[in-house]
Amino acid sequence: MPTSGGLGKAVRNSKEIGCAAVQVFTSSPQQWKAKVVTDEMVADLTKAREETGIDCLISHDSYLIHVSAVDDEHRAKSIAGLQGEIERCHRYGIPFVVSHMGGYKDQTVEEGLNRMVESTKHILAQMPPDVTLCMETTAGQGTALNSSASSAAKRPSPQPSPRKSGARERQNTFAPEGAQRCRALASGLKGRAAGRKEHLSENSGG
Numbered sequence: 001m002p003t004s005g006g007l008g009k010a011v012r013n014s015k016e017i018g019c020a021a022v023q024v025f026t027s028s029p030q031q032w033k034a035k036v037v038t039d040e041m042v043a044d045l046t047k048a049r050e051e052t053g054i055d056c057l058i059s060h061d062s063y064l065i066h067v068s069a070v071d072d073e074h075r076a077k078s079i080a081g082l083q084g085e086i087e088r089c090h091r092y093g094i095p096f097v098v099s100h101m102g103g104y105k106d107q108t109v110e111e112g113l114n115r116m117v118e119s120t121k122h123i124l125a126q127m128p129p130d131v132t133l134c135m136e137t138t139a140g141q142g143t144a145l146n147s148s149a150s151s152a153a154k155r156p157s158p159q160p161s162p163r164k165s166g167a168r169e170r171q172n173t174f175a176p177e178g179a180q181r182c183r184a185l186a187s188g189l190k191g192r193a194a195g196r197k198e199h200l201s202e203n204s205g206g
Contacts, residue, residue, distance in 0.1 A: 007092065008044035011054050021056035023098070026088040029063045032077065034084060037091045045092055058096040058134070061085040067119035068102035068112045068145060078102075079119050083126065090128040098134045101145035112145055 001010045003024050014022045027034030049055055065082050069075040082099055089097050104112030124133065 006041060006044055008041075008048035011045065011048040011052055011057070015052035015054055020054065021058070022054060023058045023060055024094075025062075026059050026085060026092065026094070027062065029060065032062070032064060032081060034088065037088050042092055057092075057094045058098060059085065059089050059092075059094050060098045061100075063100075065099060066102040067099075067123075068104065068116035070106045070111075070115075075115065075119060079123060082123055086123070086127055086131050086133070089131050093130075095130060096132050096134055098136050100136050103143040103145055105143045109145070112143075116145060 001014050001019070001022050001024055003010045003026075007024055007026070010024050011022055026037070049057075061082055062085065065078040065085075066074060067078045067082065069078060082097075085099075086097055089095070101116050102112065107115075120133070120135075127133070
């Protein structure tokens with residue numbers, strides 16, 4: 001949903017077209033720089049959620065973020081960018097952040113996955129307890145990661161966040177809701193829900 005005019009306006013517009021859940025950007029998806037989240041911005045979103053009854057919100061991070069990048073500077077910038085996105089969601093009260101694993105350009109798949117794992121572990125270790133990171137599946141275009149069962153299996157284990165006073169404890173894991181079924185099917189994966197656990201298997205592997 002377009003967020004010009006603020007996240008509160010985006011939620012209200014979503015209600016008008018019959019949405020029960022909304023995905024937003026907390027900053028421009030094409031820029032590294034993000035606006036500082038003010039008390040007024042948070043209050044407007046909170047009010048919009050109360051007015052509309054829409055409480056299922058998820059944010060997508062910047063398209064510039066590439067936590068598996070070979071270039072150290074780009075990877076460090078990506079880690080900081082994703083941490084910034086998570087902090088903004090914490091401020092807004094948005095419980096989920098969708099991110100891409102990145103790709104393995106100029107490296108092997110294994111090297112790309114290892115870089116993604118190390119970057120993401122660093123991010124998870126410092127996440128606020130009320131935000132969960134969701135890694136998005138891909139249809140396997142080019143050198144994109146997370147398009148196969150082996151990529152999904154490589155994702156880091158849940159990292160428990162330290163309890164903060166007055167905060168609900170949450171494990172900042174990769175939520176199964178981050179798996180997009182249409183892309184999973186396009187890349188040759190089958191999804192089977194079992195409670196809150198997602199099992200992915202390759203067609204050829206059964």
